[in-house]
Amino acid sequence: MSSSTTLYGGAQGRRVTVRDLAAAKERGERWAMLTAYDAMTARVFDEAGIPVLLVGDSAGMVVYGHESTLPVTVDDLLPLTAAVVRGSSRALVVADLPFGSYQASPAQALESAARFMKEAGAHAVKLEGGRRILPQVETLVSAGVPVMAHLGLTPQSVNVFGGYRVQGRGQAGDELMADAKDLERAGAFSVVLECVPGDLAQRVTTSLAIPTIGIGAGAATDAQVLVWQDLMGLTPRPAKFVKQYADLAATMDRAARAYADDVRSGAFPSPEHTYL
Numbered sequence: 001m002s003s004s005t006t007l008y009g010g011a012q013g014r015r016v017t018v019r020d021l022a023a024a025k026e027r028g029e030r031w032a033m034l035t036a037y038d039a040m041t042a043r044v045f046d047e048a049g050i051p052v053l054l055v056g057d058s059a060g061m062v063v064y065g066h067e068s069t070l071p072v073t074v075d076d077l078l079p080l081t082a083a084v085v086r087g088s089s090r091a092l093v094v095a096d097l098p099f100g101s102y103q104a105s106p107a108q109a110l111e112s113a114a115r116f117m118k119e120a121g122a123h124a125v126k127l128e129g130g131r132r133i134l135p136q137v138e139t140l141v142s143a144g145v146p147v148m149a150h151l152g153l154t155p156q157s158v159n160v161f162g163g164y165r166v167q168g169r170g171q172a173g174d175e176l177m178a179d180a181k182d183l184e185r186a187g188a189f190s191v192v193l194e195c196v197p198g199d200l201a202q203r204v205t206t207s208l209a210i211p212t213i214g215i216g217a218g219a220a221t222d223a224q225v226l227v228w229q230d231l232m233g234l235t236p237r238p239a240k241f242v243k244q245y246a247d248l249a250a251t252m253d254r255a256a257r258a259y260a261d262d263v264r265s266g267a268f269p270s271p272e273h274t275y276l
């Protein structure tokens, strides 16, 4: 396959669209999604060819220092989303609708999504939940908002689950499959499957025409997503499903210590860092 027919090569010079993602599924091309919360990080991932950037409500933990995603508000995520859009030129930017910003009604979901699209320039939104949020998905899609669905371990429901644990085992797997099919029928352009058994994720992936995006869902999904701080080694105790590709915590620790040592000793700033 030549690079110009791949998701990475084919969309050069313009943003990736939901149609590109649908075409990638038809070709059997897998792709990677990463979270991003600021312009500089977004630029690095965009230039690395990551086709979809998610401004996740995981910002609650990794940006704002909360214990969960529950305290996050639309106003918390709007400036982060705007920064990620400004920092990228190719990636499709998806904004998470935070807890309490869409569950009440389809009208509330549309109001929140419209803010992300008008005020921050998001290209799509993500919502957690299955059949109970179908009216929201239908309203958003008919208003022209691309919707990424999210099933399995949906962190906004952590208090119902009684912790962050694997979902969709046994009978619950059939329910998740039914949810996924209904979300596809309602017009979602993709679905995140978080912390579900690999064989269930495989069955959902082959049953749907829209791409599945796995996180802790094994290797069979059409795409994968990780929180970038997990991937880069900034998270102290990452989950079992995380593969660490860098050790930024150690790199930053070394750099901060070296800088402080240089300041203490007078080695920094040297003449080369001083204006004449």
Ligand code: KIV
Binding pocket: 035, 054, 055, 056, 057, 058, 059, 096, 192, 194, 215, 225, 226, 227
């Ligand atoms: O908020 C988030 O980062 C997410 C991903 C982990 C899928 O929802």
